[in-house]
Amino acid sequence: MSDQATFRAGLLDPAVAAPTGLLDGNAQEAGKRYDVYRNNVTVSLTEAMTSAFPLVAQLIGEKNFPRLARSFVRSHPPASPLMMHYGVEFPDFIKRFEPLAHIGYLPDAARLDLAMRRSYHAADTPPFDPAGFQTLSPNDLLDARLTLAPSSVILRSDWPLFDIWAYNQNSGAGKPRSASQEVLITRQAFDPAPHLLPSGAGLWLERLAAGAPFGIAHDAAVAAVPDFDLGASLGLALATGAFAVLNHKDLI
Amino acid sequence: MLDTSARFDRLPNAVGVGYKPQHFNALRADPGPVDWVEIHAENYMGDGGRPLAQLAALSEEFAISVHGVGLSIGGEAPLDTAHLVRLKKLCDWIKPASFSEHLAWSTHDSAFLNDLLPLPYTPETLARVADHINQVQDVLGRQMLLENPSSYLTFAESNLSETDFLSELTHRTTCGLLLDVNNVFISATNLGIDAQSYIDAFPTDKVGELHVGGHDEDHDDHGAPLLIDSHGKPVTDPVWTLLDYTLAQTGPAPVLVEWDNDVPDWPTLKAEAARAALALTL
Structure with missing residues (x-):
């Protein structure tokens, strides 16, 4: 694996241990310092989802939405630096997300949020x-x-x-x-x-x-x-x- | 699209702010000491609507700095040429006074991670970053500024200092540097080095812009202070002091106040800008 592949592997997967060869200022293993990057990546993407899908967030509540969004960002990181287009797979992701299967209209709510954003930047x-x-x-x-x-x-x-x-x-x-x-x-x-x-x-x-x-x-x-x-x-x-x-x- | 003439060929040696759309009316009605604004390039790559209209209006009144956060210049992979073309389109349209990016990577295997990730400083990474900067400058047809990162850790394989790495890049590429004073303070605290010594070793004659911003405080596994580059608070006193120390070496320079999270109302940000303006008069 390349250096950046190794560094990237744990960023969206908390089960992956921090890479070796990372140090603090005293040449000790960096330990939780790597978690700063894990946290930055996960939190920034989750927050981007919260502002991108206001109707979905409102429908399932501010406690549940970050959990749903975190699950999404870990499996679907952005494919482009244009965050304005992030989340096109979210409606299908919700459709397959068992814990929310009882809210049948949620995928369409996500489609509406996507459509509003597309219109905004058109x-x-x-x-x-x-x-x-x-x-x-x-x-x-x-x-x-x-x-x-x-x-x-x-x-x-x-x-x-x-x-x-x-x-x-x-x-x-x-x-x-x-x-x-x-x-x-x-x-x-x-x-x-x-x-x-x-x-x-x-x-x-x-x-x-x-x-x-x-x-x-x-x-x-x-x-x-x-x-x-x-x-x-x-x-x-x-x-x-x-x-x-x-x-x-x-x-x- | 509006044709914006290049009224500014460089940023003024004055205070700028990181532009937030919620400040659009208040900033224009009462800019205080603010002479220029910095925008994150990727937020202005849509096809139209409010973001581009606001940017066009701002460019009538302020010098614009386009600050990229998605180019992944420190990445192992080749630069995303489609993204470079988008950057060129934006710069050709708005004709900014400055374009800058980061010594960092954010994309790997086509996943964009929305964070500025660190790289080791070695002859190999130096050659790669220099190639990427040359490519950016060739495509954009202009000089770019490269920003020093905020560091939470170092790489065992690094065998060049960050200041030597940046200095060598300016020789290999003719790029200028964006010196983020808050990042220096964060890295120095986190890695146990002296912030003033870092500034002393920095090629300050290549600095085209300075940044200050707020940070959060945490601790590592050993109880050592670990500062986080959050841009969500006022600039701290030690960072203002380090700005004074830096300006004494660079001379007058464009100074940007960054506040990207928990964005305050305009009067609060304007007061931070006024403090930066005071530093420029000393």
Whole structure:
């Protein structure tokens, strides 16, 4: 093993003894001085997880979260110095974490925390110009494509994910309903916010994001949800800044 | 993205603070003695949003020091070229007055450990670190400053002193040095050496920036004092005294106050900056 492989081996594994060849100022074995590095690594990563996953931390409490986070950081150290991207494996990790298996919605809460952070750091875009909705003919509009803003994220959950988020921001928001929910996260200026989507709008936005023309995306949403409400869905997306550009060859 | 002209080609010989986003409004409304700010490079490598907007606004009013914490210059493995490209993009955009990194490693086998880890001082590690610094300076197209670490232990295999190691690096690479006075005090206490002797042996003519910050106090297995570089408290009196001793040798220099954990309100940090400003006038 290389020197740094040896030094690294115990940093995230308390069962591994301190490496040999480390000394204090009197040429005695360094002993617990190595633990300063173990502690720095584990604590700094655990704290990074706490600020990165505020909803998960709130849901399981400040006593439990560090234990969950510590277990995660020991098996999943960051793969890059960009800590803003740390934790993408956390939802799947939680899903497999036996002691929390009874909280079925926890992985989706972690997905929401990840999505909020992704939105926060996403590229800026100029304000959306909706003029094309007026100037294009109805047929041309069916062929038009909508580019979502880089800060827009769509989450489709089997759980009342929006209600869970809202209740944990403000318990006055009322207890979460018993329903699956689709959430749109958008960022106007600098602060991302989740919005509850009308039924079918998650699929509709996903199709638009994948490049489907307006008409095809609408057909897909109606096929999945017969009472899909285009007006309400479009209104919400426009009001929350979900779109970046309306693209059509007749629009410059 | 905003085109920021390079208004500062070096840091002023004045006081800077480690920038914290929660101070954005208060710092700009009432900077006190603060002429420049230091940012951690990796926090400004997103695609947009508030961090980059704040940095663009700060660069209109303050000289900027970009301080990397993730390059792993002391690592055994080759430098992460994708990360170097990200650093270049950031520096090309914000045109900082200074770029600095650490004599440490943080990545091994593609795991980033989010800490500044120590290396032995030998001819082999010297050659490797020199190669890495040359590579960084070639890619960025500028001189970098390398910061001395805070040490909790030493390596039996080390056969060069830290000051000789750093001094030799400046000859092999043309890099400058960032002298962290708090780190010197921590290492000297932890390893039983004399802090002033360390400063005496340091190539102070190569210093482009000084750091001060707070530390925690603990003890090792033998009851000996073990100071931890926590950046979570006010600077201690012995560190201020060591700053005075250092400035007497370097002459006026950019001095940064670091406070990264348990970050206080702006008036508290500004008061620390004022104390550093006083040291610069003595």
